[in-house]
Amino acid sequence: MDGATQGGAKAARPLTLYRKVAADLGREISEGAYGSGGRLPAEGELAERYGVSRGTIRQALSVLRANGLVTSRRGTRRVVLRTAHVQSFGELLSFTRWARSMGEEPGGRIVRLDLDRADGTEREQLRLDDGARVCRMLRVRTLSGRPVMVERTVYPEAIGALVAELDADTVSYTVRLEEQGVLFADAQHTLDLVQADKDDAELLGCRPGEPLLRERRRSTDPAGAPIEWSEDRYLPGTVAFTVHSSATSGSLARRPGTPPA
Amino acid sequence: MDGATQGGAKAARPLTLYRKVAADLGREISEGAYGSGGRLPAEGELAERYGVSRGTIRQALSVLRANGLVTSRRGTRRVVLRTAHVQSFGELLSFTRWARSMGEEPGGRIVRLDLDRADGTEREQLRLDDGARVCRMLRVRTLSGRPVMVERTVYPEAIGALVAELDADTVSYTVRLEEQGVLFADAQHTLDLVQADKDDAELLGCRPGEPLLRERRRSTDPAGAPIEWSEDRYLPGTVAFTVHSSATSGSLARRPGTPPA
């Protein structure tokens, strides 16, 4: 188990020096080598230990800082903030990989899959021209057979063509798409609360109007082109989202909500 | 309006070169100078334009990338991902600053404020010793007079002493604490869904059992010492949280949920 290439995209990122150092330090931290609240060795010491320059060490440490594992401030050695496992981008985007990382058995069933002209919102989210077509998918996702989430995903036509070719009982479309060269590089998420509509209620086995945790997501490839626009609705108590934010690099924000109709 | 020092912590961060460049480029992007999906100038060109080294330009661009504004990949110029305004860490932590940034009038009322021995969870979250004491605060927060959120915050005794000295009608405790030298550097957030208890219902004017969007937050200072542990519960439709995540530096994760009792 390497930890660096693991838990994520099939397209292996190159094992650069700083990534190896970051993975190594991250493992040490999660194993409690420095304790919670403990102090890391100085940059210079690490540079000597790994036989690399200070710049490379700093690049590695900036990864740990971005993941919320350590602080960093002038004058003092870095302090361990958390010893928890850091979830990879792959585990975040793929329900299947997330489920397996918890030791649960993921499942799913496609309820609807069709090709249609994109409406206004879809064109805007996927940055499509007038008259462009999209592939819409409605799926219910299960953990160990128990339905927990309804997923509505919209793909641009080109991606949708790949999706349509896959077996209907494919477990993870995300993984399959990556295998076909569709790389997920960035995603923008919005989290709020909605009421179950009639479809949701039927698929999840709850009453219409029941509250659900909603995640809307727009994923883009390395070139910045939209790959998918998705809306996931989770039953209460099945999931929680965690985020780290810091004064130097925050990615979390609070926005005005839209009343649930 | 400067943009670089604005919208946040009173403790002004030094205006370093790369911060100035990042602020400048960020402003250009939000003004649409490169369009949505457009390409940024090359690093070398920017280095020449600003009269700094390529390293400094790269540091500035990494800020924009962390904020989800631009992509970056080998071989091509950077692409603009979003032109939206980036919310600062200060706006995220302070309900008051967030409200004002939207043009709403923030308000609040302290319902309870007391000093007590910390229980097990509190000791763990605030990293306190056995027998340590904490300050607990229960507040209802309003937007333009309308109650939208119930906030339960726990402070370590030292911070609590500062809190207790403030006027009961203080609008923003976060801002006041920062003025007293308490700096917020990092925060870990967990988002999920709960049902309103009797207190929530009374304070928010809803029925017990009504669904609420919950944000639990643990904030630490630059040294990594816990400052506050807070649980905020929002009425549906009043707020949404947005996060950016990327393959190279993700801070968002999905966790198993806890059933709402």
Added chain:
DNA sequence: GAGTGGTCTAGACCACCGA
């Protein structure tokens, strides 16, 4: 093949923290 961003090095100076 030309242009671009990614990685890595070596060194310099400074601001800050804590003893």
Added chain:
DNA sequence: CGGTGGTCTAGACCACTCC
């Protein structure tokens, strides 16, 4: 005051994208 991380420079080589 010594040790630490933050900032900035100058240069090198490489992997990749696109024409």
